[in-house]
Amino acid sequence: xxxxxxxxxxxxxxxxxxxxxxxxxxxxxxxxxxxxxxxxxxxxxxxxxxxxxxxxxxxxxxxxxxxxxxxxxxxxxxxxxxxxxxxxxxxxxxxxxxxxxxxxxxxxxxxxxxxxxxxxxxxxxxxxxxxxxxxxxxxxxxxxxxxxxxxxxxxxxxxxxxxxxxxxxxxxxxxxxxxxxxxxxxxxxxxxxxxxxxxxxxxxxxxxxxxxxxxxxxxxxxxxxxxxxxxxxxxxxxxxxxxxxxxxxxxxxxx
Numbered sequence: 001x002x003x004x005x006x007x008x009x010x011x012x013x014x015x016x017x018x019x020x021x022x023x024x025x026x027x028x029x030x031x032x033x034x035x036x037x038x039x040x041x042x043x044x045x046x047x048x049x050x051x052x053x054x055x056x057x058x059x060x061x062x063x064x065x066x067x068x069x070x071x072x073x074x075x076x077x078x079x080x081x082x083x084x085x086x087x088x089x090x091x092x093x094x095x096x097x098x099x100x101x102x103x104x105x106x107x108x109x110x111x112x113x114x115x116x117x118x119x120x121x122x123x124x125x126x127x128x129x130x131x132x133x134x135x136x137x138x139x140x141x142x143x144x145x146x147x148x149x150x151x152x153x154x155x156x157x158x159x160x161x162x163x164x165x166x167x168x169x170x171x172x173x174x175x176x177x178x179x180x181x182x183x184x185x186x187x188x189x190x191x192x193x194x195x196x197x198x199x200x201x202x203x204x205x206x207x208x209x210x211x212x213x214x215x216x217x218x219x220x221x222x223x224x225x226x227x228x229x230x231x232x233x234x235x236x237x238x239x240x241x242x243x244x245x246x247x248x249x250x251x252x253x254x255x
Contacts, residue, residue, distance in 0.1 A: 002033050007081040009041065013090060015073075018045045021063040024053030057162035060155040067146050076140040078188040080109075085184040089143040092178055100148035100175030101167075103137040104184035105255055116251035117183055124176045131171055132223045139163035141185045148175055160202060161209035168218045183255065194243040203235045 008015060018041070020034060038045045048063055064072070071093060073086060085104075092102045108115040120136055121127045130136040142163075148170060149155075158165040171177060196202070210228060213219045234242055 001030060001077045004075065004077050004079055004081075005033070005037050007083075008075055009037075010083055011081060011086045012084050013086040015044065015086070017068055019063050019066050020045060020047045021059045022047060022049045023056070023059040024050060055157060055159060057155045057157040057159070060162065061157075064146075064149055064154045067149075070146050071143055072146055072149070073143040074139060074141070076187075079140045080186040080188075082184045082186075085141075086143070088180055088184065092180065093143065093145065096176070098174075098176045099178055100173070101137070101142060101144045101170055102178045102180065103139075103141040103143075104180040105182055106138045106141060106185050106187040107183040108187050108189045108251070110189055114186070115189065116247060116253055117255045118187075118250070119252050119255060120179045122179050122181050124178065127177050127179065128171050131168055132219050133227055135164040135167060136171075137163070137167050137177070137179065138185070138187070140187055141179075144170075145175075148173075158209055158212070160205040165209060165212070168213055172218055181255070191239070191243065194246060195239045198235050198237065198239055198242055200236075203232060206231055206235065 005018075008018065034045070034047060038047075046066060048066060050059060050062060054062075071090065073089070075081065089102045089104075093099055103120065105120065106118050108118065118138055120138060121130045127136040152166065152169045152173060155162050155166055167177075207228065210219070210224055214221065214224045234245060237245070
């Protein structure tokens with residue numbers, strides 16, 4: 001967490017507000033890390049403490065109530081932001097008032113070893129098409145206009161698919177979306193990440209999300225059936241095989 005927060009404040013454009021949502025009780029070590037940065041950047045870091053763990057969607061929804069500025073960047077506590085991330089994303093948003101959200105590629109890492117890249121479509125038309133099948137944005141890279149969050153209702157309680165759910169809803173408005181064709185965030189991964197993306201509970205959450213998208217006409221019946229078959233197969237695979245599929249077919253070794 002220390003490294004992650006440090007990369008936020010090592011950016012070429014510094015945040016005017018940094019909202020940290022504590023989703024349930026946190027330990028003293030994390031409390032001390034937050035207190036240290038609050039003393040270093042007084043008046044910038046705000047903590048929102050939730051008494052009991054309520055899940056990612058509810059935590060993000062609570063945090064967005066306190067946004068004071070026209071743009072908000074998503075930052076995950078394990079990930080590292082490149083020094084020009086905010087500058088490059090603000091440039092995109094300020095150059096075109098029709099763009100409501102901008103993300104980028106990521107490079108994954110484990111410990112200090114750099115691994116593969118998750119590459120996503122760049123232009124709005126390709127992002128819109130891609131979203132019918134897979135998530136078109138890397139959630140830890142996204143910067144969104146606050147008014148877009150307000151207009152779409154922001155994050156919902158869509159367990160394990162809170163981000164993808166939001167992207168689909170934004171893509172079915174008049175707002176345009178973009179991705180920057182370089183990795184602006186290094187995303188920490190581990191074998192646990194692939195394990196979390198398997199099992200019957202994950203499958204039920206995935207199907208619930210896709211049924212909601214189908215009912216609200218964000219995807220059609222073909223999108224639902226084809227991806228339900230593919231994802232169900234991958235989700236129920238042994239973890240080792242699933243991780244190999246992700247690294248072989250869904251990642252690139254260079255960009």
